[in-house]
Amino acid sequence: MTTTSTDSYLILGAGIFGVSTAYYLIKAHPHASVTLVDRDAFDADSRVAASWDWNKVVRADYADIDYCALALEAQDIFNNDPLWRPYFHETGVYWVCRDDYAQEVVNNYKKLGRKAELAAFPLEESRKMYGGLFEQADYTDAKEVLINKTSGWAAAGDCLRAVTREIIRLGVQYVQADVERLVFDEARDCSGVQTKSGENILASRVILSTGAFTAKLLEATAAATGKEDLRAGPRIVAGGIATGMVTLDEKSYEKFAAMPVGFQGYSADKGPFLGTLPPTPEKKLKWWGRTIFSNTQEVLPGRFVSAPPTDQDYAQWKVSQKLQDDVRYSARMFYGAPTATWKMEKLRICWDAFTPTGDFIVSPHSAAKGLYVATCGSFHGFKFFPVIGKYVVQMLEGQLDPHLQQKWAWDRTAEQLDSTTNPEFPRSELSDMLDAPPAAKL
Numbered sequence: 001m002t003t004t005s006t007d008s009y010l011i012l013g014a015g016i017f018g019v020s021t022a023y024y025l026i027k028a029h030p031h032a033s034v035t036l037v038d039r040d041a042f043d044a045d046s047r048v049a050a051s052w053d054w055n056k057v058v059r060a061d062y063a064d065i066d067y068c069a070l071a072l073e074a075q076d077i078f079n080n081d082p083l084w085r086p087y088f089h090e091t092g093v094y095w096v097c098r099d100d101y102a103q104e105v106v107n108n109y110k111k112l113g114r115k116a117e118l119a120a121f122p123l124e125e126s127r128k129m130y131g132g133l134f135e136q137a138d139y140t141d142a143k144e145v146l147i148n149k150t151s152g153w154a155a156a157g158d159c160l161r162a163v164t165r166e167i168i169r170l171g172v173q174y175v176q177a178d179v180e181r182l183v184f185d186e187a188r189d190c191s192g193v194q195t196k197s198g199e200n201i202l203a204s205r206v207i208l209s210t211g212a213f214t215a216k217l218l219e220a221t222a223a224a225t226g227k228e229d230l231r232a233g234p235r236i237v238a239g240g241i242a243t244g245m246v247t248l249d250e251k252s253y254e255k256f257a258a259m260p261v262g263f264q265g266y267s268a269d270k271g272p273f274l275g276t277l278p279p280t281p282e283k284k285l286k287w288w289g290r291t292i293f294s295n296t297q298e299v300l301p302g303r304f305v306s307a308p309p310t311d312q313d314y315a316q317w318k319v320s321q322k323l324q325d326d327v328r329y330s331a332r333m334f335y336g337a338p339t340a341t342w343k344m345e346k347l348r349i350c351w352d353a354f355t356p357t358g359d360f361i362v363s364p365h366s367a368a369k370g371l372y373v374a375t376c377g378s379f380h381g382f383k384f385f386p387v388i389g390k391y392v393v394q395m396l397e398g399q400l401d402p403h404l405q406q407k408w409a410w411d412r413t414a415e416q417l418d419s420t421t422n423p424e425f426p427r428s429e430l431s432d433m434l435d436a437p438p439a440a441k442l
């Protein structure tokens with residue numbers, strides 16, 4: 001199937017998957033009708049998108065060679081294209097490894113013929129680096145530290161806003177609307193969406209880039225249309241992670257200003273990797289918690305799906321004491337005891353769509369013609385913002401490399417539905433992370 005300039009595209013969700021897809025579509029087909037729908041204004045002060053954040057790690061340090069190659073391609077754009085360059089900060093990463101990760105990353109760079117200031121260092125030597133910033137970190141069971149000076153971070157929200165502005169300038173129509181469900185024509189092909197206010201927006205191709213909301217949207221559509229096989233089932237699980245920040249005083253800022261991104265890597269039986277990002281220009285140091293949780297809820301009678309809380313803002317600013325403790329734990333794993341007195345601010349729960357293996361879904365939906373899925377960043381999608389849309393367009397045009405077609409397919413093999421070795425797959429429930437109600441006074 002090839003795309004023609006007369007096709008119309010409706011992209012649901014203006015996170016990195018949706019915006020990047022719109023960017024590559026409008027560049028390839030300047031006269032096509034490309035509409036991007038999101039429940040939030042692209043320049044709103046607060047958005048539910050996982051892609052909307054103060055900062056995100058940008059790295060090609062992957063043991064999986066496909067993501068390593070893709071991330072290098074994205075980083076080349078971050079480094080060289082004036083649209084993206086202002087948002088990338090090449091601070092390096094400091095990755096505490098408890099397995100062979102460092103060697104796998106080094107090997108991948110070699111296999112891809114890429115040179116970078118990238119090496120594994122013994123623990124004693126690395127602890128003294130960066131002015132001893134990570135001296136008090138937790139090194140239990142650690143083997144070595146991977147340092148890649150060419151990795152770093154991006155000012156995520158600013159970058160998302162700037163690229164969205166650019167696609168609007170190029171002709172993409174941005175519509176702020178809450179999508180209730182997908183709609184289908186007489187042939188049962190997907191023909192658009194119905195919004196909460198009852199309006200239908202139609203197009204010949206509909207691309208779902210709705211992040212953590214994707215499974216719930218498909219569930220609602222399956223119930224309304226009787227198209228049972230639209231459901232995501234075990235392919236997609238909405239997962240949340242709490243993040244926190246601390247504003248550094250002038251003296252600490254001097255110490256932290258030139259720091260790399262910090263990581264603590266673990267195996268699946270121990271927990272997800274932990275990360276901390278260098279301070280923003282406002283001197284805010286960020287990190288995320290150690291628990292990734294789903295939020296399984298009865299979305300329709302008898303139908304249980306993990307989805308963000310039903311509040312319009314996903315209740316993202318309501319962070320329980322238990323989750324605050326979870327976030328504080330991570331700070332200690334990087335900076336030790338002094339974090340006990342840190343005043344945490346900007347506590348947020350960030351919701352993303354996870355697949356069992358952490359692989360994206362970039363694929364036609366096999367249950368309906370005209371419907372495509374491009375999302376499931378699985379806690380690592382942001383860094384691909386500058387390139388992922390290129391691959392989504394290849395998928396739309398039937399030109400995606402067969403290996404990636406299989407890796408990112410909607411219809412997954414049993415192996416692709418097995419989360420056993422994926423440390424980042426949600427293994428707790430939000431309900432376990434809520435505070436107990438105060439005891440009744442008799």
Ligand SMILES: Cc1cc2nc3c(=O)[nH]c(=O)nc-3n(C[C@H](O)[C@H](O)[C@H](O)COP(=O)(O)OP(=O)(O)OC[C@H]3O[C@@H](n4cnc5c(N)ncnc54)[C@H](O)[C@@H]3O)c2cc1C
Binds near residue numbers: 018
């Ligand atoms: C705490 C945390 C830290 C992370 N850190 C990193 C990192 O350091 N580096 C990295 O590369 N990745 C990171 N990620 C992962 C990355 O942020 C995500 O994988 C990526 O942003 C997902 O993009 P998306 O476009 O699929 O979804 P989103 O960015 O969530 O966008 C989905 C959009 O769909 C819209 N939407 C959903 N449903 C509807 C509806 N019914 N109607 C209208 N609009 C709708 C939402 O409003 C939203 O704007 C992190 C994720 C989290 C949670």
